[in-house]
Amino acid sequence: MTARRFDGKVAIVTGASRGIGLGVAQRLVDDGAKVVITARKTEALEAAVAELGPDNAVYVAGPADDTDHQDETVAKAIETFGGLDFLVNNTGINPTYGPMIEMDLAAGRKIFDVNVLGAVSWAQKAWAASLKENGGAIVNIASVAGQKPAPMIGMYGASKAAVIHVTQELSLELAPAVRVNAVAPAVVKTRFAGALYEGREEEVASAYPLKRLGVPEDIAGAVTFLLSQDAAWMTGQCLTIDGGLTLTGGV
Numbered sequence: 001m002t003a004r005r006f007d008g009k010v011a012i013v014t015g016a017s018r019g020i021g022l023g024v025a026q027r028l029v030d031d032g033a034k035v036v037i038t039a040r041k042t043e044a045l046e047a048a049v050a051e052l053g054p055d056n057a058v059y060v061a062g063p064a065d066d067t068d069h070q071d072e073t074v075a076k077a078i079e080t081f082g083g084l085d086f087l088v089n090n091t092g093i094n095p096t097y098g099p100m101i102e103m104d105l106a107a108g109r110k111i112f113d114v115n116v117l118g119a120v121s122w123a124q125k126a127w128a129a130s131l132k133e134n135g136g137a138i139v140n141i142a143s144v145a146g147q148k149p150a151p152m153i154g155m156y157g158a159s160k161a162a163v164i165h166v167t168q169e170l171s172l173e174l175a176p177a178v179r180v181n182a183v184a185p186a187v188v189k190t191r192f193a194g195a196l197y198e199g200r201e202e203e204v205a206s207a208y209p210l211k212r213l214g215v216p217e218d219i220a221g222a223v224t225f226l227l228s229q230d231a232a233w234m235t236g237q238c239l240t241i242d243g244g245l246t247l248t249g250g251v
């Protein structure tokens with residue numbers, strides 16, 4: 001069998017029972033890696049592992065911002081697959097919609113707990129358990145909503161701006177052993193973004209120069225590039241993956 005670029009590599013992909021996370025996990029597995037996937041609901045995780053192949057993937061169920069869950073997941077990667085090389089901080093939530101001036105502060109705190117502090121904490125755990133000693137790479141999933149104001153989803157946008165900043169901070173702190181990069185997608189067809197396009201996909205897609213919305217595979221290609229040796233001299237960067245949308249002034 002021909003060698004694959006991630007043979008012998010082990011990755012944690014958070015929020016990977018469906019959507020972008022599952023797309024990233026699938027691409028990692030296709031390219032030879034073993035993956036540990038996480039999410040809250042067990043049934044969807046079981047189905048995802050069946051899809052990825054039980055020899056290639058295991059899951060740990062839990063909330064992304066729970067530090068015990070993070071410890072358990074990192075330990076599972078090392079116990080099951082003998083190490084940890086990559087972390088993909090993919091879990092992100094947006095439980096509020098509306099003007100920031102009226103936002104429920106508890107919802108805002110939760111967004112920051114999961115999207116920002118969660119990502120930092122996962123990086124701390126992966127670093128301490130393996131990456132510090134053995135090297136590796138981290139990719140954080142940001143959003144074009146973090147690159148300029150995002151009306152009605154403002155706190156989500158602020159959290160993604162923080163993810164981009166955290167990526168830069170960690171890239172300096174963890175170099176040269178570990179590279180830390182991010183991606184900023186526009187609308188990708190997943191359950192999370194359903195309200196933004198369902199029932200009017202053609203109309204929404206028409207604003208994109210490439211005339212279609214994203215699919216998880218579009219993001220998986222960029223994330224795995226950033227994890228790979230092809231990106232060996234890249235750190236602290238955020239790749240925009242948006243079908244050309246932001247060039248037109250749209251988000």
Ligand SMILES: NC(=O)c1ccc[n+]([C@@H]2O[C@H](COP(=O)([O-])OP(=O)(O)OC[C@H]3O[C@@H](n4cnc5c(N)ncnc54)[C@H](OP(=O)(O)O)[C@@H]3O)[C@@H](O)[C@H]2O)c1
Nearest residue numbers: 015017019020039040041063064091092187188190192193
């Ligand atoms: N789709 C887009 O248009 C788009 C655009 C830009 C950025 N993004 C970012 O891409 C990432 C993935 O989004 P997606 O569109 O793929 O979403 P999705 O299809 O809804 O999948 C979300 C995944 O995360 C898990 N999850 C959600 N909340 C969680 C929590 N609190 N703790 C642990 N797991 C949790 C879900 O499983 P459970 O529900 O079972 O926990 C599921 O596996 C997010 O960071 C999002 O902000 C998405």
